[in-house]
Amino acid sequence: MKKHILFILFAIISLSTYAQVDSKYLKGAVPEVDGKIVFSSTIKVNNSVSDEKIFDLMNKWAQENYASPTNPKQRILLANPADKTIACRGEKDIIFSKSALSLDKTTITYQLILKIESGECLATVKNIKYDYYDKGNKDYYTAEEMISDKVALNGEKLNRYYDKFRTHTIDSINGIFNSIDIYLNGVKRREGAVDAEVQRTIPMTNLTEATPSIPMVPLVASSPAGESAQTTNTTSGATLAGFRQISADKIPGNIVKLLNNATLITSGSGDDINVMTASWGGLGVFWEKPVAFCFLGAQRYSISTMDKGDTYTISFYTEAYNDAIQYCGSVSGRNEDKIKGSGLTPIKTPSGATAFTEAWMILECKKMIAQPLSQDAIADTTSDAAKKWNGKALHKMYIGEILNVWIK
Secondary structure, three states: OHHHHHHHHHHHHHHHHHHHHHHHHOOOOOOEEOOEEOEEEEEEOOOOOOHHHHHHHHHHHHHHHHOOOOOOOOEEEEEEOOOOEEEEEEEEEEEEEEOOOOEEEEEEEEEEEEEEEOOEEEEEEEEEEEEEEEOOEEEEEEHHHHOOHHHHEEOOEEOOOHHHHHHHHHHHHHHHHHHHHHHHHOOOOEEOOEEOOOOOOOOOOOOOOOOOOOOOEOOOOOOOOOOOHHHOOOOOOOOOOOOEEEOHHHOOOOHHHHOOOOEEEEEEEOOEEEEEEOOOEEEEEEOOEEEEEEEEOOOOOHHHHHHHOOEEEEEEOOHHHHHHHHHHHHOOOOOOOHHHHHOOOEEEOOOOOEEEOOOOEEEEEEEEEEEEOOHHHOOOOOOHHHHHHOOOOOOEEEEEEEEEEEEO
16 A cells, blocks of 8 residues: 555656646747747846947857858858848757667757847847758648647647657747847856846945945945954855855856856955956865855066965956956056956955956855965976976965855
């Protein structure tokens, strides 16, 4: 009897799970316009960027994804900077199932239109067709024949045979839209199947620092009244306008690749703040704390500001801000105000460190270790790197406890 009850419960759970998984593929998931299937998504750029810049970025994205010499059938059809429109022809193999004896797949082709206007990218996918071998016969089918509600749905269920076309098509097109979003706005964390809401409220400030020479966006400090925010390590109640807080173990993306992308380290105290580009570093655990470590060149001006302040930030940017990143990496803070010259918008984090609203992710850190590297510390003296740095002043290593991770 118990076995029967367990079997029934298992069946109920399985059916419930199947229904939940299928729900995103059911009615309304495949939109139609005048009898034709047309998918569209408006991707808003989170920060203030000109339409010309967005067009240039999307044109680069299209070149990377649709101008492959290995697949001449997938190509860019049009790139018109005057009306900021890009058209591409896409082609992709979709494998439904695969075994040693059989392969069930289709080749999907489609047209992708990108229209840039008012700080947004309207992405449209239409003219979807399938090249499919069915029982040894090759044939071509339109999306209207294979994935429309009329064909692929039976009430609250997917019709067999058509279900594989519908689910894989929806996933593939959502992948295109998500790729554009990430390219323009950076990686997003997903909690379950729903994007976590980004806090947009700008709270009142209670910071007591002297007014800096450049305008700063105020936010709430994390420490209780009467306690210095500079020395507070617990920031679970902290907020940062336009960002949401995640734990350090939820930092998204490949950290090796992440640190090779557009990254800035901002350090200092009071009005003596400097920003520099970063490329050497990583994440880990030290003294049972989540940490970020970075290496600054011995001659870098930023060493002086890193040594003055207790906290600093490591912030990450999309390609929309490459010009600002390149500026920060080519000009010395000894000679000019790089924060002002970069055109980025500075903000104060709960610990009192400086970051920028244009970042898609900010690591707010507190210094734990500051240690110059020495020639004696080089273990592999025969490596190319050791030979390159032989007799030269080496970098200074900083290990910082990650107080907060802010993400858009």
